[in-house]
Amino acid sequence: MNKKNITFSDIAEYTHFSKTTISRYFNNPDSLTLENQQIIADALEALDYKENKVARILANGKTEFIGIIIPNLYMHYYSAILDQILSTYEKYGYKFLVFTVKDNEETERKYIQELLAYKIEGMIILSHNLTSKELASYNIPIVAIEREDKHICSVNTDNYMGGVQATSLLAKSGAEILIHINADLSPEVPSYERIHGFLNTCAEQNLPYELILTDTGHSYEESIDVFYRLLDEIDQKYKDKVKGLFLPNDTFANIILNRLFQRYGKLPDDYKIVGFDDSPISRESVIPTSTVGQQIDKIADTALQILSERIKENHKRKPRTFLEPVHKVITPILLKRETTK
Amino acid sequence: MNKKNITFSDIAEYTHFSKTTISRYFNNPDSLTLENQQIIADALEALDYKENKVARILANGKTEFIGIIIPNLYMHYYSAILDQILSTYEKYGYKFLVFTVKDNEETERKYIQELLAYKIEGMIILSHNLTSKELASYNIPIVAIEREDKHICSVNTDNYMGGVQATSLLAKSGAEILIHINADLSPEVPSYERIHGFLNTCAEQNLPYELILTDTGHSYEESIDVFYRLLDEIDQKYKDKVKGLFLPNDTFANIILNRLFQRYGKLPDDYKIVGFDDSPISRESVIPTSTVGQQIDKIADTALQILSERIKENHKRKPRTFLEPVHKVITPILLKRETTK
DNA sequence: TTGTAAGCGTTATCAA
């Protein structure tokens, strides 16, 4: 802060080159002789030059910023996704400006404006506040992850396949009645497909089943109440049957597993449980819980692949104005653990 | 991208004001008459103006960027901290550029250079790769969170107090032998103080204790091996005593709790357990685990308070060149749950 | 292979 910043002008003066040549040293070094490259390199060292990407952005329009809007980082799924997105820096070079948004449309719009003011080149959206139609109207490359995505690109887990895998595993482990509990989802969110996967598998294999769509609570405490009640009902209703429970996430699976352990000191033989997400709790539960794992690294990489392609397209002198949204699907991985023995 | 961006020049032309006046409309509206404010407001609307903060930064030097270097977002503690840091946007207005760095000095230096190139105004560091001395040499405001912090500002949990709270709770719950297991930490990291808190409490209250400092493993699987072995040893050694176990985090506490549950179908009366962090696993464990909670919201807010003060100082025409590092300490909160009944 | 000069879209300084 003390002495003024070293700029290309200073280096130009010092080396008796022009600013342009200094710029070339950074952007197209091969166009300089090796000697001259060395001279400039030495000068940078001698003057302790620090690059200024803000000036570069203003001049060439490429910020290499990608904006991320994510509901929170408190839930493991979201932080795991962000973790993987951030680590794509080494491969793609984009820097990430991250905002968390609770359920508030106006806030989300405000944050998007802020991101646009910083000239982000693309955006990754995990929140559910704005429709994909509105998002598409911003006219910048956008990838949605696990949310409604009609009008924008997206990367999702193959939720249908996940539902099939979970249901089949329960069936194979000896379940006589298959039960899937889920929130009453909108058919537009990708995870709705898990329900289809469950239903179709039961139908195809001719398995008795029950589908319970209900409010699963908005906090851990609420969810505990909900699932304790449901478990009691199920216990009553299917007393003499082996019950196969497919839960929409590992947290819910864990609530049920804990309840059974607290009661019986073990997982009774007439209960089989499968969760979803392969979150830490599924490994750290009192006995390891079977679950359907999302390939979060692939999801993140695919999202960046889509973005970087479209960003490159925008940098062409004559970018195509409209590209159809693409929708990629990543296969989940079934993890057979102790709760489906 | 199609038609060129609307700039102050366009608005100036449209309204017959100068660029300067348009700038004033944004930065010092009171210096314009209400009429003229309205005229400009209408023009912005009519022309669909989008602000460009990159240009503004280049002109006034204020990016409002803060860089964050964090080991990962996979561990809940880190993502919880980042979550709270991001939500300070509403209060302080800073935007965050986030990098994750594994154990690699060179990578961290590279990322810091990148952050500096984007003219960040401050930095929050949670990683352990570089010494605080080296970090201080970058000459920008930096706050460390739970890491070595001799030469830079920091915000930490009062780890000593945490150790005292945990140990006292175990004592009160009837433990006859107090055991603290921890990694063989450097005395420079803040969490080392937990050990002091444990030892001093045992000494003051004249309690029998054992301090086990050992390699706790570098993965969940490794940790399981370590703690199963330790538990067997403890079980042998203190057969007829009520054992009070103070673990350095909730994950480790959970490993022990699960092992006991798997063996006995419940937490035996001669085991009392306290973890650290109030991470989700402490609530979601087979029975809720007592733990010491860090006030992560306060930690994040305090970090930003320190940064924003120092950044403001830097914006003064004559900033003080050197400010002593400040070290803030946030009191932890003891959570008494089922494992210390 | 190198240089000149005109941007990029703001803000700051000084003057009116």
Add this chain to the structure above:
DNA sequence: TTGATAACGCTTACAA
């Protein structure tokens, strides 16, 4: 209360 003009530090034609 408003304006003219020179920064801010880099890139990009176009020339040589």
